[in-house]
Amino acid sequence: MTIALRLSGIEKRFGATPVLRGVDLDVRAGERHALIGPNGAGKSTLFSLIAGEQRASAGCIELHGRDVTRLGPPALARRGLARSFQTTSVFARLSVRENLRCAVLASLRGGAGFAARWFGSAQADARAADVLDAIGLAHAAERAAATLSYAEQRALDLGLALAGGGQTLLLDEPTAGMNRAEAARALALIRATTAGKTLLLVEHDMDAVFGLADRVSVLVQGRVIATGTPQAIRADAAVREAYLGADFGAASS
Template identity: 65%
Template sequence: MTHALVLQGVEKRFGATQVVCGVDLAIEAGERHALIGPNGAGKSTLFQLIAGALAPSAGRIALNGRDITGRAPYAISRLGLARSFQTTSVFPRLNACDNLRCAALSAEPRGARWRHLLLGSRAVDERARSVLEAVGLAACGDTLAGALSYAQQRALDLGMALASGAHTLLLDEPTAGMSRDEAREALALIRVATAGKTVVMVEHDMDAVFGLADRISVLVGGRIIATGTPDAIRANSAVRAAYLGPETLR
């Protein structure tokens, strides 16, 4: 079986500082995988390496069996990988629907993209509308993204990843900054809206992680110290010592 994503010996150094140290990880197609670990563990850096925003200092990364190591972000995006950022990154002065149109357009071949931009495209419009509905923003299509609530902007952010047509999604702290109720709603949305996709999610909310993930990897000091099912991770003494602590374990 081809994995959606495979990392082999991935490292990242910034000058003398090694931030990611020999990470091996194999994510199955359709899997929901959570990446957890303390602040500064290297989680966002690992996402940047996978998405091509940073080039690894060593190691290899493959998406659906194709080597994407060191390739440009737009090229990796074309191969079906999308990411949402730790901080919301929508276009505030475009309305919600146009934000999704931009994301949908980005997945079109270059020639078609310009044609669709100039002449409009029913396919792009339909994709934007259907994603708008999928992320619960059907009533807000004409609202400027900057005027949406914070939780709605995060939903739009997720929608932009979906509208690109990606099969593999990297979600960096999708519930960051939300109240408990907002976070619960956001996770329900992620569960439904990403059905059938491969999802790798960085998340600090342990209820979210243990409720949503098929498997969990724990990154500490740039190294993966454990990968396994939620039950296995809960029971892992090294993980308890390094990150979870006894109070998280119910």
């Protein structure tokens, strides 16, 4: 079993206030792993630590066996880690195609400056076109991102994470703000576009979680209290008491 992402003893304190209290978590290569828990459990903070946007107070984060605890987002992106956000992070005034080209170019190495690569990169054009097709937005390639519907902007946000070529993806509430039909389409898109990649997602929609994830971890008060298959998590009495509700297992079985 190959571990793509490993968290060991992760702690985060803000002043004297502990938010994460020794989180241990293994995400296997190629699996879709969901992180769930009540508001205030520390999920967003943990995501920010993994993405390099904040620093852990203690503990170690490994990506494919390499210690990346102190690395920032650009260095992590070069090592194949990409993140989408709970709110859309697109460049509103740029076209859909230009948004994707930005994401591709940011991931490319080489001595040429960004402007030179922007105007001369056939590789960026080809990868952006591939992602446009994958996320179903080829018809809107030349539209400004601001003119897209909310669901289309979330699809573009996923596209930005994919465009960099990362093999380990962090998705923060990918169905937030969507109705049931939009959420179903978003999940189908995620399932199709992340095949073969490692996925760690935070999500409050339990239908989405149990329909997509291979394994689920439950974070409560800064600690992982359970990890297992969706079926095992449904049946876990401690998880139902702490988060899902006493009737969840029976109602969902």
